[in-house]
Amino acid sequence: QKEVEQNSGPxxxxxxxxxxxxxxxxxxxxxSFFWYRQYSGKSPELIMFxxxxxxxEDGRFTAQLNKASQYVSLLIRDSQPSDSATYLCAVNSLTxxxxxxxxxTGTQLKVEL
Amino acid sequence: DGGITQSPKYLFRKEGQNVTLSCEQNxxxxxMYWYRxxxxxxxxxxxxxxxxxxxxxxxxxxxxSVSREKKESFPLTVTSAQKNPTAFYLCASRSGRANxxxxxxxxxxxxxx
Numbered sequence: 001q002k003e004v005e006q007n008s009g010p011x012x013x014x015x016x017x018x019x020x021x022x023x024x025x026x027x028x029x030x031x032s033f034f035w036y037r038q039y040s041g042k043s044p045e046l047i048m049f050x051x052x053x054x055x056x057e058d059g060r061f062t063a064q065l066n067k068a069s070q071y072v073s074l075l076i077r078d079s080q081p082s083d084s085a086t087y088l089c090a091v092n093s094l095t096x097x098x099x100x101x102x103x104x105t106g107t108q109l110k111v112e113l
Numbered sequence: 114d115g116g117i118t119q120s121p122k123y124l125f126r127k128e129g130q131n132v133t134l135s136c137e138q139n140x141x142x143x144x145m146y147w148y149r150x151x152x153x154x155x156x157x158x159x160x161x162x163x164x165x166x167x168x169x170x171x172x173x174x175x176x177x178s179v180s181r182e183k184k185e186s187f188p189l190t191v192t193s194a195q196k197n198p199t200a201f202y203l204c205a206s207r208s209g210r211a212n213x214x215x216x217x218x219x220x221x222x223x224x225x226x
Contacts (some may be wrong), residue, residue: 008153032212043203043217044156051212088155092212099144099163100171101215105155 003027004091006104014112019076021107023089026070032092033065033072034101037085044088048074079111115140119204119218125226126191126198134189134221136204143208145187146215149173150201162187191223199225 005024013019021035032051036044050056050063050072062075072091076083086106093102117138126132138145144163148156158171162181176195181187187206191198204218 004155006155034214041201043220046214046216049214090215100146100158100161102158103148103156105153 003102004089004104006087006089006107008105009108010110011107012110012112013079015079015081017079019079019083019109019111021074021076021087021089021109023072023074023091023104024070025072025089025091025102027091027093027102028067028070030070030091030093033063034090034092035061035063035074036088036090036103037083038088038106039085076109079109081111081113084109084111117204117206117216117218119202119221121221122219124221124223126223127226129193131190131192132198132223134191134202134204134223136187136189136218137185138187138206138218139185140206140208140216141184142206142216143184144206145181146205147171147177147179147187147189148203148205150203156203159189198223 003026035048037047038044048061048063050065056063060077064073086108088106089104090101120135146161147159150156157173159177160179162168165184178190202221205215207213207215
């Protein structure tokens with residue numbers, strides 16, 4: 001089982017719709033969770049982070065965390081063509097004395113006109 | 114402006130050659146990381162360092178070496194033992210406090226001649 005799993009996609013949504021991206025993780029000791037957006041050929045940029053169970057909203061983005069189910073998601077409201085990118089889920093673990101982020105393989109999102 | 118600088122942007126390696134990728138940060142961050150990204154894949158951790166003069170292997174350290182002689186610098190050497198070095202290499206840093214977000218440099222694309 002991979003430590004962090006995402007559906008690779010592509011996920012296609014029409015402009016203006018809600019895009020829902022999902023991520024599961026295996027380490028129950030994980031404490032913090034991040035969503036990065038990556039355009040082709042560019043480095044990842046942080047768009048959301050969440051530490052506590054529940055929802056966290058920032059503009060058009062909402063991160064949702066359920067530690068009991070080991071599940072974190074990202075909702076993008078009013079999707080725009082500029083949101084078309086790969087979204088990487090990252091999970092921070094302190095297991096084994098390390099302090100490192102483990103990334104999923106990413107979900108490709110396509111927002112269609 | 115504070116940030117992470119990677120150089121060069123593109124690098125070509127001849128067979129049997131060692132090459133070094135540069136990563137410098139002026140954010141006063143304690144922790145620095147090297148990730149490798151293959152096309153359509155997520156980020157895989159090569160090495161990381163949480164403090165000067167100390168570093169730990171990540172998930173795919175074989176064929177790579179690092180040093181951390183200064184807080185600002187964390188160069189990565191891709192040795193001739195790495196038989197499949199073609200990839201996008203990303204350097205990242207963060208403050209070192211647990212669960213802090215990771216910031217990335219702009220990346221180096223390494224190709225084999």
